[in-house]
Amino acid sequence: MRIGIIYNVSGHHENWSGRALESLQAEGLRNGGSRRAVIEHLGAQPCCHSAQEIFDDIRGQGKRIGIASVYRALEQLVELDLVQRVELGDGIARFEPAHAGGEHHHHLVCDDCGRIEPFSDPGLEKTLTAVAERLHCGMRSHEVILHGSCAACLTAAL
Amino acid sequence: MRIGIIYNVSGHHENWSGRALESLQAEGLRNGGSRRAVIEHLGAQPCCHSAQEIFDDIRGQGKRIGIASVYRALEQLVELDLVQRVELGDGIARFEPAHAGGEHHHHLVCDDCGRIEPFSDPGLEKTLTAVAERLHCGMRSHEVILHGSCAACLTAAL
DNA sequence: ATACGTGCAAAGTATTTGCAAACGG
DNA sequence: CCGTTTGCAAATACTTTGCACGTAT
Numbered sequence A, B: 001m002r003i004g005i006i007y008n009v010s011g012h013h014e015n016w017s018g019r020a021l022e023s024l025q026a027e028g029l030r031n032g033g034s035r036r037a038v039i040e041h042l043g044a045q046p047c048c049h050s051a052q053e054i055f056d057d058i059r060g061q062g063k064r065i066g067i068a069s070v071y072r073a074l075e076q077l078v079e080l081d082l083v084q085r086v087e088l089g090d091g092i093a094r095f096e097p098a099h100a101g102g103e104h105h106h107h108l109v110c111d112d113c114g115r116i117e118p119f120s121d122p123g124l125e126k127t128l129t130a131v132a133e134r135l136h137c138g139m140r141s142h143e144v145i146l147h148g149s150c151a152a153c154l155t156a157a158l
Numbered sequence C: 001a002t003a004c005g006t007g008c009a010a011a012g013t014a015t016t017t018g019c020a021a022a023c024g025g
Numbered sequence D: 001c002c003g004t005t006t007g008c009a010a011a012t013a014c015t016t017t018g019c020a021c022g023t024a025t
Helices: A016-026 A033-043 A051-060 A067-079 A122-135 A151-156 B016-026 B033-043 B051-060 B067-079 B122-135 B151-156
Strands: A083-087 A093-097 A106-110 A115-119 A138-149 B083-087 B093-097 B106-110 B115-119 B138-149
Touching (some): A033 A051, A033 A067, A033 A093, A067 A093, A115 B122, A122 B115, A122 B138, B033 B051, B033 B067, B033 B093, B051 B067, B067 B083, B083 B138, B138 B151
Parallel strands (some): A106 A138, B106 B138
Antiparallel strands (some): A106 A115, A138 B138, B083 B093
């Protein structure tokens, strides 16, 4: 099944791109066109996208870029904790800006229509922190995936 | 990084294999040697394994099996909700018996040593149910992945 | 000037598919 | 028997790597 995207969460960080570019500069990395294009693309997205989607979109803007550069940029950004890599169960890795504060979101995958719906829940975050505490593990990130039917498919099934 | 396994959760369902074989029979499916071998292997494992690991283990017992049969069996079992497919962030799909009752577990991935530690938490399950309720989604399964350091690596780092 | 960044093409893995032979009921 | 299941090999899909050339600093 093809997995698509539903944009329901509007609050993506306004200036994640700027922060990311600064972080790279602080690392002594240069500012070539491809990595910058990937960062700008990610910063404009409210939810996760695959390397292929990012590549296609950037090419669609008429820019010349290779898919290898997309993967290389993503790898570096993940390494610096600026990007979170997400695997939702269809064998394709997706990537989205990692937000430092409480703007974290998770994903609901609709097994009927394949769409991805982001959601967030403060109680869930608190519970996860408590669980990590109990396990005595140094939790650096976490990821929750709900599988089922999205609200739209549930309604349509009536 | 290579991801390995830590076996810390002992309570895997005693007779999952039997139930799975019955379900297949009820579906009118036949009982060939390869699918049965995959089911018996899964039933004996406390945590998730990749298709390649399952294949290697079955071959190691001297049985003749093709990796395509492993993938085909897993696909059917996932379809019937007898097996849960899990992706932990390294691009390899893993599979484990899906337990109907409350014996569900989740995964802590140690980013230092690569091991996978299963854990369970009743409070977490309740929170997830509540979240699904609030989202009005028909939740059929869910998956939580914690990334960080396992207790052993935290201790070693002192 | 020099080391890092990039595009392309080739290689590497994980997974799926085609097919003829083997097998279960 | 007849349709399912299987092993093998080939094909596919996603991702990584090698390398020569371009570019930022």
